[in-house]
Amino acid sequence: MGDWEIRPASGADVEAVAELRAVVLRGDLERLGRYDERRVRQRLRDGFVPEHTWVIEVGGTFAGCVSLRPTEDAHWLEHFYLAPHLQGAGIGGAVLRTLLQRCDRDGVLLRLNVLQGSPARRLYERHGFAVESEDPVDVFMVRAPGGGGWGSGVCVGAGSRTAGVARVGAAVSRRCG
Numbered sequence: 001m002g003d004w005e006i007r008p009a010s011g012a013d014v015e016a017v018a019e020l021r022a023v024v025l026r027g028d029l030e031r032l033g034r035y036d037e038r039r040v041r042q043r044l045r046d047g048f049v050p051e052h053t054w055v056i057e058v059g060g061t062f063a064g065c066v067s068l069r070p071t072e073d074a075h076w077l078e079h080f081y082l083a084p085h086l087q088g089a090g091i092g093g094a095v096l097r098t099l100l101q102r103c104d105r106d107g108v109l110l111r112l113n114v115l116q117g118s119p120a121r122r123l124y125e126r127h128g129f130a131v132e133s134e135d136p137v138d139v140f141m142v143r144a145p146g147g148g149g150w151g152s153g154v155c156v157g158a159g160s161r162t163a164g165v166a167r168v169g170a171a172v173s174r175r176c177g
Helices: 011-031 037-047 091-105 120-126
Strands: 004-008 053-058 061-070 075-082 110-115 130-134 138-143
Touching (some): 004 091, 011 037, 011 053, 037 075, 053 091, 061 091, 075 091, 110 120, 120 138
Antiparallel strands (some): 110 138, 130 138
16 A cells, blocks of 8 residues: 545645546446536536545645535535546555544445445445445445444434534644534
8 A cells, every 4th residue: 555645625626526526437427328528527527525524645646536525414424536547556445444533433324326336335334334225226325323224223323423523634724513
């Protein structure tokens, strides 16, 4: 695994993240018959919130990103993209473990969706996410604090601490929950 770090995203990162999203998702979206060169980038631009996003750097160079978006009952893990040449080297797993440790500590339920057939699903399953529901395009997954899936008996309701979002790695400035 290479040396990596996470820094808070800024508005200036949106185009690099949009381009990476298009590269990373292209194969899965084409397989599903849903790839649109303009739309794949615009959807990211329309939903990009720097305050909930971190940029992953390897050797001081942009390598990926990840977001944690707070909602009333959980945080959504979104926009988790890593440059293709760095995938499979343990960086994505290490970044994910860092986020999960902080959210576990703070009792935060996590949700995500992954495209049907995406190899990323295996990464999420290895880290305690379980399928909540699926449709022809997406698989919706959930992870209770401590790594239990939806059926673990551990639930976090609307009264949980979900106001803040973690700044992880060397850039920690707020709590996950």
